[in-house]
Amino acid sequence: MSDVVEWARTSPLVFIAATLAAYQGGCWLRTRTGGHPLAQPAVIGIVVVGALVVLVDxxxxxxxxxxxxxxxxxxPATVALAVPLHRHLHRLQGLVLPMLLALVAGAAVSITTGVLLARWLGGSDVIERTVAPKAAxxxxxxxxxxxxGGIGxxxxxxxxxxGILGAILGPWLFRALRIRDPRTRGLAMGAVSHGIGTSRLLHDDEQAGAFAGLSMGLTALATALLLPLLAFLLF
Amino acid sequence: MITGLVWLVTCQAVGEVLVRLLDVDVPGPVVGMILLLVVLRWHRADDDHPAVLAGSRLLEHLQLLFIPAGVGIVAYGALLRADAVPIAVSLLVSWLVGIVAVAAIFGGLRRRHGRRLARRPA
Structure with missing residues (x-):
């Protein structure tokens, strides 16, 4: 009996089955609740599998x-974000410069506010350095x-x-602030909540999801370029 | 399906090679996304293009792919609890300021751009 338990605690087959089943359960719950914001399959999967990992040690x-x-x-799924982008790229016509300005500013804001808030609230130096690139x-x-010098x-x-914050709160925030343009929604979501926020938007509105994917890629680039410069000022 | 996956994986592989050759801190898949976009524009791909078919199928389950890394939260429970307040507030407030900043800047510039187009004589 203990052999079986030991096998189950270490077998990739069991890990994969549990992960797929938890995700499937999350998808089922999303459908059953009519797309409740908390019923994100990734969130449910992480909570269920995380609990199992702790309980079964x-x-x-x-x-x-x-x-x-x-x-x-x-x-490959990140590469595949080119697909919705290809379908909706024509809607970006004439807006490339505004997009780049907004995303560079957004990356700078994310890095600076993350580090300074952690510092003011008494976070350790290593936490400040680990929080800095979180929007990428x-x-x-x-x-x-x-x-x-943070913890990767x-x-x-x-x-x-x-990312989970964006998937759960993002669409609600857009409604509260009356942000209706799918391009604006997508770019803002991708700039702070990368792939997880993107996957929520893709599920609700493909056009917004397409711009979120683009925004995610460009924000990764902007964060990588800005962080060494801002680190010079912040640390 | 397989032809489409070959496109996706090949774009990622070329992306990985490029970031290593150029020595930049950008993930290979992000460069691969730009490469695939160029391919799709070049082919004037419609919804029957193999890369479009495979890519759409894969993106339907994008959320599944974040679970393995997300479960890592349990491995850092002690660290997260030790600095819970600075971490929670910094993540939440910085997220909020960031999303509002991008929406406000892009939204504002977009409306100005729209007005400029509207003023242009037809």
Missing amino acids: VDYAAYRSGVEVIAFWLG TTPVAIALADDL PLASVFAILV
């Missing part, structure tokens, strides 16, 4: 390498936090948390 590193076949597809998509946030894997946790 699974080593996170073992889980993470076990589900590499799932995580791998994040790369996960792989960029990890690399940038490492370069800056923790930076990916921060990036995912702000």
Whole structure:
């Protein structure tokens, strides 16, 4: 019996099955609740699998390498964001410069406010450095936090948390502030909540999702270029 | 499906090679996204293009792909609790300021641009 438990605690097959099932459950709940903002399949998947990992005492590193076949597809899926963009690119005509200005300013605001708030509230130096690149998509946030002297894997946790904020609160915020233009919605979402916010928009409104994907890519670029400069002023 | 996946994975691979050759801190998949966009424009791709078909299928389940990294939150529970207030407030407020800033700047410039177009004689 203990052999079976030991196998289940370390088997990639079990990890993959649990991850897919939790995600499937999240999709089911999203449909059942008519698209409730809290019913984001990624959020439900993370909560359910996270709880299992803690309860059954699974080593996170073992889980993470076990589900590499799932995580791998994040790369090709990021490439695939070119597809909705291709469909809606004509709507960006004449707005390239406003977009670039808004995204560069947005990246600077995200970095500066993140670091200064953490500092004023008594966060440690390493937390300040880890928070700095959180608006960039996960792989960029990890690399940038490492370069800056933060904790790379923790930076990916921060990036995912702000992504979840966007997926849950973003559409509500847009309605509250009467932001209706799908291009504005998409660019703003992609600039702060990268892929997770993008996936929520893609599900609700493909045009907004297309611009969120573009914004996510450009924000990653802007954050990578700005962070070394701002770090000079902030630290 | 496979032809489409070949497009996606090849664009990513070329992107990964480019960022290494140019030594820039941009993820290979983001460069791959730009490359695929160029390919789709070049082909004047419609909805039957293999890369469009495979890409759309993959994007339907984008949220699934964030679960492995997201579960990492449990590995940092102690660190997150130790600095819970600065982390929570900094993430939330910085997120809010960022999203409003981008929407306000782009929205404002877009409306000015719209007015300029409207004033232009037909």
